[in-house]
Amino acid sequence: MRIDLVRGSLDLLLLGVLESEELHGYAVIERLKTSSGGLFDLPEGTIYPALHRLEAEGLLTSSSTTVDGRRRRVYAITPEGRNARRSREERWRSFTVGVRRVLGDGP
Amino acid sequence: MTAIEDYLRDLSSRLHPARRQDYVHDEVEDHLRTTAEALVREGFSDADAAQEAIRRIGPADSLARQLTSTFPRPPSLLGGLTCLRTYRSLGYLVVGWPVAPLSLLTLDTGWSLLMIVAVVPWLSFSITHRAWATMEGTTASWLLDVPVARSGATGHGGWRRAVDLVGGTVLAALLLTGILASLVLITVPATYQRTEIVVAWQSVDNAVDAVICAAVGAIGLLGVLATVHRTVPVLRRLASPR
Numbered sequence: 001m002r003i004d005l006v007r008g009s010l011d012l013l014l015l016g017v018l019e020s021e022e023l024h025g026y027a028v029i030e031r032l033k034t035s036s037g038g039l040f041d042l043p044e045g046t047i048y049p050a051l052h053r054l055e056a057e058g059l060l061t062s063s064s065t066t067v068d069g070r071r072r073r074v075y076a077i078t079p080e081g082r083n084a085r086r087s088r089e090e091r092w093r094s095f096t097v098g099v100r101r102v103l104g105d106g107p
Numbered sequence: 108m109t110a111i112e113d114y115l116r117d118l119s120s121r122l123h124p125a126r127r128q129d130y131v132h133d134e135v136e137d138h139l140r141t142t143a144e145a146l147v148r149e150g151f152s153d154a155d156a157a158q159e160a161i162r163r164i165g166p167a168d169s170l171a172r173q174l175t176s177t178f179p180r181p182p183s184l185l186g187g188l189t190c191l192r193t194y195r196s197l198g199y200l201v202v203g204w205p206v207a208p209l210s211l212l213t214l215d216t217g218w219s220l221l222m223i224v225a226v227v228p229w230l231s232f233s234i235t236h237r238a239w240a241t242m243e244g245t246t247a248s249w250l251l252d253v254p255v256a257r258s259g260a261t262g263h264g265g266w267r268r269a270v271d272l273v274g275g276t277v278l279a280a281l282l283l284t285g286i287l288a289s290l291v292l293i294t295v296p297a298t299y300q301r302t303e304i305v306v307a308w309q310s311v312d313n314a315v316d317a318v319i320c321a322a323v324g325a326i327g328l329l330g331v332l333a334t335v336h337r338t339v340p341v342l343r344r345l346a347s348p349r
Binding site: 048064073 | 163
């Protein structure tokens with residue numbers, strides 16, 4: 001899927017992926033890919049800036065662990081992130097309903 | 108996997124500041140090596156796996172540019188400076204009442220001059236906001252070790268420019284009035300005339316000051332809240348073990 005189509009929803013997707021468990025960047029990318037059935041095979045370089053931005057906004061928090069001698073940064077959603085995910089999901093659902101109506105595909 | 112090391116070196120050289128270089132370096136290294144290991148398990152050679160991992164994450168300059176744009180920004184010094192101005196104006200109000208009329212006018216003129224330098228647009232573009240941007244940038248890179256805003260640091264939105272314009276005009280009028288009043292005080296010989304002029308001037312001046320101080324105080328309070336709101340996460344992040 002084209003990145004420009006996903007970009008507007010990338011934050012929501014990342015918050016959604018991290019809602020249930022803490023993951024490091026590589027695992028986030030893999031989870032996005034597998035849970036979307038391969039649809040969201042996004043350029044990997046776009047994910048880390050988005051994760052950093054969400055962390056800077058206080059929607060995610062990260063901690064460093066050591067795995068196989070390598071430092072690994074693991075991301076977790078914050079309570080503010082959960083609230084943001086809910087509100088963004090509502091907005092996204094309204095948006096898709098609008099798009100479907102315009103395209104003559106909705107209720 | 109020399110290719111990965113070269114990539115990481117290139118990426119780090121494009122990132123500023125040093126603390127963020129480590130932060131990014133470790134994460135991207137973990138990503139690249141994890142990707143490469145997965146590719147090796149799929150049948151890639153070590154060298155091909157490293158190249159493919161690098162291709163997937165994209166060019167170092169592009170990644171560095173995107174990552175740098177997400178680095179936490181320092182709390183603006185504007186809030187702090189606004190607070191300082193608030194304290195100064197409040198202090199002026201407290202101290203100004205009991206002091207002698209001429210001293211009061213001198214204080215007022217000096218204070219108005221400072222305020223004009225601080226807010227008037229044609230000066231702020233050339234002097235104060237450049238100075239503030241430099242201070243903010245220097246503090247950011249030196250003290251907080253976070254990136255410097257290289258563009259837009261001196262820029263003003265439309266409403267702020269309008270506030271600057273109105274504020275600058277009002278304060279310029281105050282300054283001119285203060286200077287004129289000082290000249291009148293010096294040239295008018297009769298004591299009773301002086302007293303009447305001073306009283307008249309003070310009543311207008313204090314009313315204007317009260318309005319200005321209330322507005323500046325409200326902005327200052329917002330500045331304090333914004334500064335605290337933005338500083339706490341930055342400090343917490345800096346203090347947290349990596």
